[in-house]
Structure formats: structure tokens, C-alpha cells
Amino acid sequence: MGRRTLKPHSDTPGLDAQLLLSEILSQTRTWILTHPDVELEGIQSQTFVRDLARCEAGEALPYVLGWWEFYGRRFKLSPEVLIPRPETELLIEEALSFLMTHPDRRKAADVGTGCGGIAVTLAGEIPNLMIVATDNQLGALRIAQINAHDHHVLPRTWFIQADLLSPVGARFDLICANLPYIPSDILADLVVAQREPRSALDGGEDGLQVIDRLLAQVPDMLAPGGRVLIEIGADQALVAQAIATKSIPNSKVEILQDLAGRDRLLVVDTGD
Numbered sequence: 438m439g440r441r442t443l444k445p446h447s448d449t450p451g452l453d454a455q456l457l458l459s460e461i462l463s464q465t466r467t468w469i470l471t472h473p474d475v476e477l478e479g480i481q482s483q484t485f486v487r488d489l490a491r492c493e494a495g496e497a498l499p500y501v502l503g504w505w506e507f508y509g510r511r512f513k514l515s516p517e518v519l520i521p522r523p524e525t526e527l528l529i530e531e532a533l534s535f536l537m538t539h540p541d542r543r544k545a546a547d548v549g550t551g552c553g554g555i556a557v558t559l560a561g562e563i564p565n566l567m568i569v570a571t572d573n574q575l576g577a578l579r580i581a582q583i584n585a586h587d588h589h590v591l592p593r594t595w596f597i598q599a600d601l602l603s604p605v606g607a608r609f610d611l612i613c614a615n616l617p618y619i620p621s622d623i624l625a626d627l628v629v630a631q632r633e634p635r636s637a638l639d640g641g642e643d644g645l646q647v648i649d650r651l652l653a654q655v656p657d658m659l660a661p662g663g664r665v666l667i668e669i670g671a672d673q674a675l676v677a678q679a680i681a682t683k684s685i686p687n688s689k690v691e692i693l694q695d696l697a698g699r700d701r702l703l704v705v706d707t708g709d
């Protein structure tokens with residue numbers, strides 16, 4: 438029943454139905470697959486019907502589930518945070534590569550943390566990392582804090598409500614950010630704008646307004662020899678590179694591509 442109901446609304450109806458059932462029955466997906474004739478009891482059946490109705494009404498599956506996976510960890514979600522995306526794993530890989538080759542650099546920032554995906558993942562992977570995570574939405578910070586607690590990194594993460602890094606009086610070895618970067622007029626026509634918070638997506642007129650403001654803050658916030666990693670839209674490389682070069686003099690600026698071969702990550706390195 439689930440698969441059929443979800444078919445018009447999803448490219449992966451079978452998988453979606455399995456995820457909903459595994460949540461309701463507290464079983465793994467493998468268990469669900471090997472028990473195709475399982476019967477749902479009263480409340481379970483009601484929950485399944487309610488969840489399917491939410492999906493049919495256009496709600497994204499991760500919000501219905503209340504969680505989504507990012508870099509091998511499960512993150513709690515609420516409608517106040519963006520669903521973490523696989524594209525952002527490139528930023529994680531580059532951040533980990535920097536941190537592993539620079540074992541004395543352990544002060545990091547995650548600007549616009551959302552559900553805490555970047556901050557919690559980095560703190561989880563690097564046991565002595567200290568990371569400040571900011572967001573201008575209090576609701577997002579609450580969820581990020583819960584995720585830090587669930588993944589046992591709360592003592593090494595600081596959550597601050599801020600416009601980018603403005604009230605944070607510190608210098609960081611590594612500044613990471615996945616901020617809104619969709620141009621406002623394009624966003625208006627995208628389905629994602631109806632499903633996820635606009636405050637997490639809207640990058641202003643050219644899509645780069647929030648990133649531009651962060652890059653202007655970087656010279657006062659980055660330690661000498663530090664690195665900046667900022668996720669960008671696939672068609673924003675040239676402009677983002679030009680803004681970074683202007684905002685952070687004497688830096689090396691490059692763009693990295695994601696697994697689909699699209700420009701995805703702005704990397705800024707400064708000399709010692």
C-alpha cells in the first residue's frame with residue numbers, strides 16, 4: 438500500500454515506504470525487506486496512514502521521519518532546518534583532510550549550522566576539535582544542540598545565535614559554511630522553497646549576498662595559515678572566486694567539484 442500511495446510523489450516510493458515502516462516498527466530496513474507480510478497493529482497502522490498522507494500532501498520524507506542521514510550519522514530534523522544534502526560531504530572531506538594534515542589546528546567554525554550536520558560531523562570525526570556553530574535561527578540551533586548531544590560532542594561544540602560570525606570574538610583555523618546560495622527569483626519557482634525554510638535557501642539577488650558578507654568578515658576571524666571552505670551553487674564559481682580574492686588579500690583561492698563534476702566548493706587558504 439505504501440509504495441503505491443507514494444509512487445506519484447517520489448522517485449523512490451519503495452525505499453520511502455520501507456523507511457517509514459522501519460521507523461514505525463523500530464526495525465532495520467533489512468528486517469522490513471525480509472518480512473513482507475508483516476501486519477501493522479492499531480496505532481502502528483494509524484501512524485503509517487498519517488505518514489503517507491503527509492508525504493502525499495507534499496511534505497519531504499525526512500521531515501515525516503524526523504531525521505536524515507549525513508556522512509554516516511543520523512541527524513534529527515524539524516521544519517526549521519534544511520535537510521542535509523550529500524553534496525555537502527565534499528566540504529566535510531576537505532575539512533577532514535585539512536584537520537588531519539594540521540594536527541595543531543583545532544579551532545573551527547561552522548557558519549549557518551542548520552541541523553548541525555557540519556559541526557557535529559567534524560567534532561565526531563576529530564576527537565580534540567573545538568567548534569563554534571552559528572545560525573541566525575534559534576529553532577535551528579536548538580536542533581543542532583540536540584544532535585551534538587546525541588552524537589556525544591556537546592562539550593566541544595558552542596552554539597551561538599549570530600548573524601554569520603559577527604559577535605564571535607575569536608580567530609579560527611578553519612571556517613566552514615554552507616549558507617543560503619539560491620538567487621531569490623530562481624528560488625520562487627523551486628519546489629524546495631515550499632518544502633524547506635526560505636531562511637536556509639535564499640541567497641539574495643545574485644545568490645551570493647550572504648556568502649559575500651561572510652567573506653568580508655573572514656580577515657578578522659581567520660588565524661594565519663587558516664582555511665575557509667564555503668559551499669556554492671554550480672554556476673557561482675567565477676563570481677565567488679572574485680569576491681574571495683578581493684575580500685581576503687594574499688590568499689590562494691580555488692574551486693573544487695562535487696562527485697557529479699559540478700563546481701561546489703570555494704576553498705581559500707591563507708599563508709602563515
Ligand SMILES: C[S@@+](CC[C@H](N)C(=O)[O-])C[C@H]1O[C@@H](n2cnc3c(N)ncnc32)[C@H](O)[C@@H]1O
Binds near residue numbers: 525550553554572617
Ligand atoms: C543552506 S542551510 C545549511 C544548513 C547546514 N549548514 C547544512 O549544511 O545542512 C543555511 C543555514 O544558514 C542559516 N543562515 C542564513 N543566513 C544566516 C546568517 N546571516 N547568519 C547565520 N546563519 C544564517 C540558515 O538559518 C540555515 O540554517
